[in-house]
Amino acid sequence: MQKMKKKHEILKIARRMALALVLLIAVLLISRAVAMRVVYERAVKNNAVSQLETLKLDGEEQSVLIEGKSEDLPVLIMLHGGPQSPIIYGNGYRGDTPELTEHFLVVYWDCWGCGKNFADNTESVTLERQVAMTCDLVRDMKARFPGRKIFLFGYSNGTILATSAAETMGDDLAGIINLGPITSLRDAQEMAYQALKTEDMSEWDKKVLEESYERNDLEGFSKLEEMVTLKTSRIFYWRDLFSNTRLMGYFARVFYSPDYSLADIYHAYYASIFGGSRFTTLRQQIYEVDEKEALENLKVKILILQSEGDIYGSADFFSQLAAQKDNVTFIQIPESAHLPTNAGFEAVNRAVIDFAK
Template sequence: MQRLSEPQRVLSQMATRMKHAGLGRWQPAISARHTVMLGGVPQKISVEGPGGDAPVMIMFHGGPWAPFIYGLAYRGFYPELSSRFTLVWWDQYGCGKNARRLHDIPADISVETFARMAIDLTDEIRRRFPNSPILLNGYSFGTYLTMQVAAARETDIAGAINLGPIMNMREATEHFRTACEPYLTDRERQRMLRLRNSGRYDPYAAYVERLAGAYTDCCHYRGQDRGKGGMIHDDAMFHRWLLRLITSGDYHPIDLIGAAMGTLPYGRLSRRFHTLWDSMENIDLWALAEHLDMPILYLQGDAERYVLPDELSALAARRSNVRYVRLDRSGHIPKSRAWAQAMREMIAFGEEITGCR
């Protein structure tokens, strides 16, 4: 009998729990696509779940322009969530299902553009579900959006979940540089210095982040297998997330190109979108985190470097409304065990603050 790897065992246990709970056969009362106006632009969203007065959870993916883990392709992918909460999915303007021809995307688009659209989305969902508590659930760059929405609409929001959070992107870049410094070659150090003195934020930040991802566990946790060019072993969730982009009934082949907008040269390196990528350096969420009174849950891998884990645990110690959970043996992209832990924490947090079980 073939022995299951640890990630396979965790996924098998999750599938068994879902089957026993009836979730494997469960069909949401609502599972629909809509076109709404966000920032004055018509965009597609998906809604799935119990509907009615059930709590609503708005999902904000990372990037910018990276609808991975959260995004329109993942409708139907998380029955443990969609059986309890009405989930709202949105691909950021310019990517995935909301991709556009390049010359149709304004050259001055920025992170602030996405924040305004996220606020519009929340207002639209409040109109559609006037009696439902609203939760925000962001991953990576999506945590910038949850916090901007929370600041603008705090009285309308029951709470926010921040998975793989970002806080201050200039600080994050220095965390990455410090983490990979012991492993750098002279050539890499020289290139890093040239980019740092180039006068732009993103080329330097992107290069340092890539090096940290190659040399450390901060992106994919590899443990004993880490090292430059190391393979991602037994990362069942990562492969399932990627496979979902290809097999989702919500995505056509052209949408796959849009899903990669944040990594493709004409999206990330094009001179047309310098404003977008350089605007990342403006992100600083510490002041909001210190002053918002709504419940906030931070879920972070113990090998993360966007924010140092001790910084978030200290925030939670200072702020009674903040809860911090460290995911064991995880980088920025959770592995199977860490994802299962994160899912349990999301459900418990959402049910607690909305009073719905």
């Protein structure tokens, strides 16, 4: 009898917990729906252009978001980082960058294979095709907005797309902006190792550091990258957590984007969730690429923005490049990281606006 009574109590608690969970999910979904509507209406009201378009890029249907305060502004095409993580500068940020949409028709594109443009076969996604799609996107914007200046804005892995596309489309571009540029992940591997050598670490961490460095491959670099992220302020600015509120807002923002379904949200975080087990072809291609020669040979105007201490490209290389080439401007951003701080975002936006004048 006592056992039966105990079972009934457990079932009663389980039912209450299930009901509470259902109510919580319902509240979250209703809140999301309300927030999505508010974001959409505000963006449409504040911009002359705020629309989601479906384009054909290298034979694939792709969704892009075009947004700007006026229809006669120059075009700024955003190429997000990751790889395959459209968090910051992806389709999910309608109405979120008024500093830029005041001066540009901003084009957001979740690169093929992720977010709103997810590909079920992640191994079919290659760097060559993403570059081809970037070139097609430039061509589409040129036809859609004739006579406008067109700029490519690459962030992190997106700088590889911007630089590679500029080799083909340089004559059609007014300039490229590379934020947190990657020249070569093999170079980054060395810089990450040297940066970590200066940190105070346990004997176990020192052993992991040496083993990862000696591997000299993508898996080893990924471990070094993880260690730099957790143990330094070079990728995420741990020195002042409150300086990252805008960045944290970007991570949360996709959950109430009017342009993202729940599946799109999952696919925006898909590469981060599954790590190195997905997009292995693309990740290996990115690991092997070296953009230094391309940057040296490009004639188009180039703005390079890098936080002090960033491991993904040599500041000395960028400084020398800017000193030798009239078309290159290099700006280092203090008190920021590869993932920009609040002050970092402000500095980036000011530099981009000034560059395009």
